Amino acid sequence: MSDLAAPASQSQSAFARIFYRPPFVGLLAFFIVLVVQALGHTVMIVMESFFGEEYIYQSAFVMGLVGAIMLFIGMRSANEVTATWLGFWAGTFLWTGWVEFSFVWSGNVLNVPDLMDPSKPGEITTKAEYLVMMSSIGIMFATLAYFTLNKETKCNFFLWFQRNAGLRTGKPNPANERNFAAITALETIYVVWFFYLMLLFMYDETILGEHHPVTYALFVGNVFWSVFLFLRLIKFWRVTTAIRYGIPTAIICWNTIEIAGRWHLLNEFWEKPSEYGLEMTVITVVVVASALLAVRTPTDQKSTLTQQELAARRA
Numbered sequence: 001m002s003d004l005a006a007p008a009s010q011s012q013s014a015f016a017r018i019f020y021r022p023p024f025v026g027l028l029a030f031f032i033v034l035v036v037q038a039l040g041h042t043v044m045i046v047m048e049s050f051f052g053e054e055y056i057y058q059s060a061f062v063m064g065l066v067g068a069i070m071l072f073i074g075m076r077s078a079n080e081v082t083a084t085w086l087g088f089w090a091g092t093f094l095w096t097g098w099v100e101f102s103f104v105w106s107g108n109v110l111n112v113p114d115l116m117d118p119s120k121p122g123e124i125t126t127k128a129e130y131l132v133m134m135s136s137i138g139i140m141f142a143t144l145a146y147f148t149l150n151k152e153t154k155c156n157f158f159l160w161f162q163r164n165a166g167l168r169t170g171k172p173n174p175a176n177e178r179n180f181a182a183i184t185a186l187e188t189i190y191v192v193w194f195f196y197l198m199l200l201f202m203y204d205e206t207i208l209g210e211h212h213p214v215t216y217a218l219f220v221g222n223v224f225w226s227v228f229l230f231l232r233l234i235k236f237w238r239v240t241t242a243i244r245y246g247i248p249t250a251i252i253c254w255n256t257i258e259i260a261g262r263w264h265l266l267n268e269f270w271e272k273p274s275e276y277g278l279e280m281t282v283i284t285v286v287v288v289a290s291a292l293l294a295v296r297t298p299t300d301q302k303s304t305l306t307q308q309e310l311a312a313r314r315a
Contacts, residue, residue: 021237025237026234026242027234030233033243033247034250040096048104060098060104063098067092067095068090074086081239081240084180084240085243086181088185091192095188107129112128114131133196133200136193144194149169151171152173191247191251203262222252226253226255233246233249239294
C-alpha cells in the first residue's frame with residue numbers, strides 16, 4: 001500500500017514543482033480571464049439567437065441569479081482560492097446577465113438605433129446597448145470616488161492615488177476582515193465596466209474616433225501597459241494574488257484585441273459562433289478544464305516547495 005502511495009505522492013510533488021509556481025500560476029489566471037472576455041461576447045450572441053426576443057431577458061435574469069448564488073457560496077467559503085475564483089465567475093455572470101442585458105433591454109425599449117459604419121453599408125459599428133451603456137459613466141465615477149477614497153482598500157492602484165495625491169482618509173482598521181469572493185466579483189465588474197466605457201468614448205467620433213492620432217497613441221500605450229503587467233504577473237507565487245492581479249492584466253490586454261478588431265486587423269471569430277462552432281466549443285472545454293484545475297491549486301506553494309527542494313538536496 002505504501003509502495004503505491006509513494007509514486008503517487010512523488011507524481012503530485014513533481015506536478016506541483018512545475019505548475020504551482022511561476023510562471024504557470026500567473027499564466028493560468030491570465031489565460032482564463034482573457035479567454036472569458038471573448039466567451040462573454042459569444043454567450044450573448046448565442047443567447048440572443050437561441051432564446052429569441054421572447055425569452056432572452058428571462059434567461060439573462062437566470063444567468064445573473066447563478067452569479068449571485070456563486071457569490072453567496074464564495075462569500076461563505078473559508079478556502080481563499082475557491083472564494084477568489086467563485087468571485088471572478090460570479091462577477092462575470094452578474095455582469096453579462098444583469099448588467100449587459102439591462103442595457104440591451106433599455107436600448108430596445110427606447111428604440112435606440114445601432115450605430116452603422118458609414119464606409120460599409122449594413123455593417124454595425126456599435127450596437128445600441130453599448131450606446132446606452134455610455135450613459136452609465138456618471139454612476140461609475142460617483143461610486144469610483146468612494147472606492148478610491150476608501151481607507152480599507154488593498155488595491156495597489158487606489159493606494160498609489162491615495163499616497164501620491166494626498167487622498168488618505170485615515171488608517172485602515174487592522175481588524176477589518178477581507179472577503180475575497182466579494183472583492184474579486186466587484187473588481188471583475190468594475191474593471192470590465194471601466195474599460196468598456198473607455199473604449200466607447202474613445203470610438204466616439206465627437207470625442208476622438210477610432211482613427212484619431214490619440215487613439216493610435218492609446219493603443220500603443222495599452223500594448224506597453226499590458227506587457228508590463230504581464231511580466232509582473234508571471235512572477236507571482238500566490239495563486240489568489242495572481243487571480244486578482246490577472247483580472248485587470250488580461251482585460252487591459254483584451255483592449256488591444258478589441259481595438260485591433262475594430263480596425264479589422266484580425267478575425268473576431270468569437271462573435272461568429274455559427275461559423276466557428278467547433279472552435280468555440282473546444283475553447284470552452286479548455287477553459288472549463290483550466291478553471292477546474294485552477295480551483296484545486298494550493299493557496300501558496302512557495303514555502304512548501306522550498307522545503308521539499310531543501311529536503312531533496314540533503315537526501
